[in-house]
Amino acid sequence: MTNTVACAEKADVILITGSNTTENHPVISAGVKRAVESGRTKLIVVDPRYIKIAGFADIFMRQNLGSDVAWLNGMMHVIIKEDLYDKDFVAERTEGFEELKASVEKYTPAHVEEISGIPADLLVEAARMYAGAKVASILYCMGITQHTSGTDNVKSLANLAMLCGNLGMPGGGVNPLRGQNNVQGACDMGGLPNVYTAYQAVNSEEVARKMEGAWGVEGVSLELGMKATEMIPAAHDGRLKALYVLGENPLVSDADLNHAEKSLANLELMVVQDLFMTETAEMADVVLPGRCFAEKDGTFSNTERRVQRVRQAVEAPGEAWDDWKIIGEIATRMGYPMSYGNAEEIFEEIRQVTPSYAGITYERIAVEGLHWPCLNEEHPGTPILHSTQFTRGKGMFHAIDWQPPAETADAEYPLYLTTGRVLYQYHTGTMTMRSEGLMDRAPESFVEISPKDAATYGIEDGTRVNIASRRGTINALVKVSHKAVDGTVFIPFHYAHAAANKLTNAALDPVSGIPEFKVCAVKLSAES
Template sequence: MTTTIGDIEDAEVILVTGSNTTENHPVLSRHVKRAVAFKGAKLILVDPRRIKLAQFAHLWLRQNLGTDVAWLNGMMHVIISEDLYDRDFVESRTEGFEEMKKMVEKFTPEFVEQITGVPAADLAAAARLYAGAKAASILYCMGITQHTHGTDNVKSLANLAMLCGHMGKPGGGVNPLRGQNNVQGACDMGGLPNVYSGYQAVSDLAIAKKMEEAWGVKDLPTKPGLTVTQMVPKAHEGELKALYIIGENPLVSDPDLNHAEESLKHLDFLVVQDIFLTETAELADVVLPAKSFAEKDGTFSNTERRVQRIRKAVDPPGQAKDDWEILCEVATRMGFEMRYESSEEIFDELARVTPSYSGISYGRIEKDGLHWPCPTPEHPGTPILHREQFTRGKGLFHAIDYTPPAEQTDDEYPLYLTTGRVLYHYHTGTMTMKTEGLNERVPECFVEISPRDAALYELNDGEAVEIASRRGKIRARIQVSDKAVSGTVFIPFHFAKAAANRLTNAQLDPVSKIPEYKVCAVRLSRAA
């Protein structure tokens, strides 16, 4: 997030898109609901499903799946043509405005309505509401990013926020909601193929030299590596021979699972380090038992870049070890000595080589976490990013055209499928499904379908159906619900037994390499 969670209550207008906030970030959603219910904020919700937040929305736009660039360009078209944009901000803090302006010219509300299905008048009203606010916050999540044009979607959101000057102030910002406890930290700490910790490029020779000195090592690789979505096909082709997987379950979470499973079977050697024998671990050559969060010390970085402590509460089961300790043991056995006394000793080392974390220490975050960037021990942390300037100096507008999703419906696969989570389960369910009460609330996979589609395909609530895409098929029960929009079904991806990702499309966004989980074409038939 470019601002903080608490700041959401300072917004006059909140635009939520591609985020089922009350189910996926329940505690953050309370700030959105409180802002609307008690502080006079207006909520613009852009989401095809009738999610809970629709009850709080002043304007609810139900776009067709995968048409986000179109409605965003449409909003900007209205804002520019009605001269509602923040001229000062655009002139002093940004560049590339003219190109972007030219691009959005054709996106009249009427043109946008044809693509997105959003009524022209609603789009214009949303544009005026967003542009007219003193501070407006954008919250988005995987509904924006998990598309073949996810990067375009995010850039378009940034365009909109910059156009209206809603950046770098409380109640503003473009705020991605991170779905996993430490996905922010995994990125910050160099768990990415192109950067070391603190987003220092592996291809930058000066950085490589610095890391070589810090680590006492020579010849660090300078060519960016493969993303997870590239590793899997490389394993299939036989180029990738070994994979070391820590605390991930790609055999439920990857797109096009049938293909992913085959790929992992092609590996010469698979190590899985986890707290459970997951679907992925079942395929491993060696499985190493790790501690859970309740058994270890360390830090997580949350969605607002706040670095917070975790602390050991109980002893681990059996011989389970810290993930860092296991890695250090393997490294040492491979001839590279890595030994640490504690997680704090590791933190102190990472702070030395990571400029954005340099000022943070366990002592400083004993009570409250600190927001990075925090470059020095005296620095108070940075709750709000881009206050005076953007990371690159001026904010750059991107002129982005609309392109449709990779897969379209047709006679054979007439319905769209979109996937996501439910409140009571988490990701691949390895943790939540150990709690009986959560299973009682949502015991199994389901297909959420609109009453109209249910009638059209003559399917009844609770009935078992087969859902098929070009890549695979699963069985699940029908849940007729007015949450669903006609023409699109929703399936939660938690359930290994009926894994939605047997159906999803592994087509990637060309920049971020994120798969298009949010759109694919399927057909439903009564299960035999």
């Protein structure tokens, strides 16, 4: 997030898109709801489902799956045409405005309606509302990113925010709501194929020499590595021989699972470090017991870039070890001694090689976490990014054209499928499915379908159906719901027994490598 969690309550207008906020980030949604209820804040929700937060919206727009660039360009078309944009901000802080202006020219509300299904007058109203705010915040989540056009979608949101000067102040910003406790930290720490900690490029000679010096090694690779979504095909065609998996369950979370399973079976060595015998662990050659959050010390970095302490509360069961200790032991056996006494020692090393974390110490965050960048021990942290300039100096507008999703509905697969989470489950369910209360509320998978589609396909609430895509078939309980839009069904991806990801399309966004989990074509048939 460019801004903080608390910031949403300072916005005049909040635009939420691609985020089922009340189910996936309930505590953030509470802040949004409080702001709306107070009368201070107006809310625009754009989502293919009539999710709960939509009930709080002043304007709710339901877009066709994969049409985000179109409606965002449409909003900018209106804002430029009606001269509602922030001219000072555009002049002083950005570049590329003319190209943006030209690119959104053809996205008239009428044209956008054809692509997105959003009524033209509603789009105009939303554009005026967003542009009319003194400060407006954008909250988005995987509904924006999990598309073949995911990067374009995010850039379009940034375009919109810059156009209206909504960056760098309390209550503004472009705010991705991160779905996992430490996904921010995993990225910050260089858990990515192209960067070391703090996003230092692996293909920079200078950075490589610095890291070699810090680590006392030679010959680190300057080549970009494979993304997770590239490792699977690499395993399939034999380029990848070994995979070390730390606390992940790709055999439920990846797109096109049947393909993923075949690919992983092809590996010479798969090591899985986890809490439980997950679907992925069952295929492994070696399974190593790790510790859960309650059994370890360390830090997590949350969605607002706040580095916060994790503290050990209980002893780990049996012979479960800290994950860092396991890896350190293997490194040592491979000829590189890596022995840390505790988590804080590792954090002290992180500070040395990670400029944005340099000023953070366990002592400073004992009570309240700090937002990176925090450059030295006197630095107060940075709750709000880009307040005087962007990382690259001026903010760059990207002229972007709408592209349809990789797979569209046709005669054989007439319905669209979109996937996501439910409130009571989390990701692949490794943790939540062991909770009595959560399982009581959400015991099994379902396919959510609109009343009209249910009637068309002769499907009744509470019965079971087969759902098939070009990649697989699953069976799930029918939930007829007004949440669903006609022509699109929704299935949560948590449940291995009816894994939505057997159906999803592994087509990737060309830049981010994110699969198009949010759009694929399916057909339904009564259980035989």
